[in-house]
Amino acid sequence: MAPGSIIQELVSEQNTRSPTKTKSNLSFILNKPYDVQFAERPIPKISGTHDVLVAVNYTGICGSDVHYWEHGRIGHFVVEEPMVLGHESAGTVVDVGSAVRELAPGDRVALEPGYPCRRCIDCLAGRYNLCPDMVFAATPPHDGTLTGFWVAPSDFCYKLPTNVTLQEGALIEPLAVAVHIVQQARVRPGATVVVMGAGPIGLLCAAVAKSFGAVKVVSVDIVQSKLDLATELAATHTYCFQRNSAEENANALLAQCNLGKGADVVIDASGVEACIQTGLHVVKMGGTYVQGGMGKADITFPIMALCQKEVTVRGSFRYGPGDYQLAIELVANGAVNVKKLITGVFDFTQAEDAFKKVKEGQVIKILISGPNEHINGSLNAGIGENIRPTLDRVSEIEDG
The missing domain is CATH 3.40.50.720 (NAD(P)-binding Rossmann-like Domain)
Incomplete structure (x- = not known):
């Protein structure tokens, strides 16, 4: 199936769902402290030949996300315009730029959410995490990954081995x-x-x-x-x-x-x-x-x-060259069991409830399923991951 037709199928099937899932690129947006909304955003377009378009499957809630939600700022990073939250994500490739060779539609990837300039002294020295011009998801003024679709450089999208699930893929970011x-x-x-x-x-x-x-x-x-x-x-x-x-x-x-x-x-x-x-x-x-x-x-x-x-x-600040690859290998070979950290999974439309749950402090890691997760069976045939996240599941886990 051609990449364009995959997107059309995603949007078409989503539009047949309930009113809460009729948006093709539903996004979870912070306006100011404790003021969030769900809003339709246009599906982003690939602008660079080395970029890929990813349907976001799962996103973990980080402490920084909660801090922005509570305070609207972290240090000198201040939310002055509506901002999409989230940066710990994994998803499914739905389209690729003309120069991309290592990824194809249908591949499952962990998303590294920060993109350096690649040209400064720190980038050239292999310390791109220290790049002064870093564009990092959900760090003002840049939007995050709690959305339906995300465009990223292909070399910052890491293909997941077949034995690593998309939920585990969302935890590659904190593991890195x-x-x-x-x-x-x-x-x-x-x-x-x-x-x-x-x-x-x-x-x-x-x-x-x-x-x-x-x-x-x-x-x-x-x-x-x-x-x-x-x-x-x-x-x-x-x-x-x-x-x-x-x-x-x-x-x-x-x-x-x-x-x-x-x-x-x-x-x-x-x-x-x-x-x-x-x-x-x-x-x-x-x-x-x-x-x-x-x-x-x-x-x-x-x-x-x-x-x-x-x-x-x-x-130590974020992650640098090789950290994501090693993190994926540690999960794939069983050296680190990130699944043990997942307290529960919330549906995308319950994102604010998920933030409240994290703020209570009694959980380790909460995941939010992407707004298109209900149709990813068509993209992930054979993967065997068809989890329907609900609040009931969270309660079930907590009750033991």
């Missing part, structure tokens, strides 16, 4: 973040690693560190259910953070987890000042500390501990 953090930490076989925070990124950091050969992986959080999941996913030890001083928490953690004089690597995936302070007391002499979580713009931290131990400190 974790891969980049663990790469920054230079985790090697035999290492001891402490991960502060057991949210999605912290859990995935623990899993990636273990897949890299860490022999002891400690997950730290204040919520016991998240620590239980960490144990199920990858952690060899857990520590429930206490309302004590940073040094008291550090000493208790070291003793409880038999870390001796400290961990080889400490990764902060929380952004919480108390966790950062504790982490710098936990890392060993000459160890490595990586800041992956973002919190307050300015904090206090134990500078004496950092200096006297000659700690190597690195920041």
Whole structure:
């Protein structure tokens, strides 16, 4: 079937559905804090010969999405015009530019949502995540992926192996973040690693560190259910953070987890000042500390501990060359089970309910199905993924 006829079929079949699904490119749009709407947007057109048009199947809700929904801004990025939310997505290719050779209509892909200039010093040095002209989905003024169709450069669309589902594909984005953090930490076989925070990124950091050969992986959080999941996913030890001083928490953690004089690597995936302070007391002499979580713009931290131990400190931002490919390989070979992070899946028309659910703080990862997901059987014949997401399914998962 020709690409154009696939799009016509998508639109035609969608228009025969219920009133909530009659829009060919229904999008979830943030106008201002707590003010969202569903609106029809024109189906985007391929303008470059290396671009592809993708029907979005699933999108995960990130903490940044919720922050924009609540506050309308993150730092100096301010929502001044209506903006489509979402950036953790996987979808199905429906059309390709004339120069695209590696993808074809029907291919299932994970979408990398940030596109650099490719020409600046950082891009040419292989650090495109630091590109000053990055166009990143759902970062003002750019729209995100909670929509029916998305146009992207073909080299930022990663074909999924047949044993990786589209729902798993939507989690490649946060997994790539974790891969980049663990790469920054230079985790090697035999290492001891402490991960502060057991949210999605912290859990995935623990899993990636273990897949890299860490022999002891400690997950730290204040919520016991998240620590239980960490144990199920990858952690060899857990520590429930206490309302004590940073040094008291550090000493208790070291003793409880038999870390001796400290961990080889400490990764902060929380952004919480108390966790950062504790982490710098936990890392060993000459160890490595990586800041992956973002919190307050300015904090206090134990500078004496950092200096006297000659700690190597690195920041980590998004992901760079090779991170997406490695993330997909870790899922495909079973090294990281991202399915364990999925608390539930919401229908596209229930997107605002999904955001409210995430804000409650009792979930790990919520997915929203794309507005065209009900017809993707025609695009994904033989894949065997025909899930109808509902709120009832979310309740079923939570009730065990």
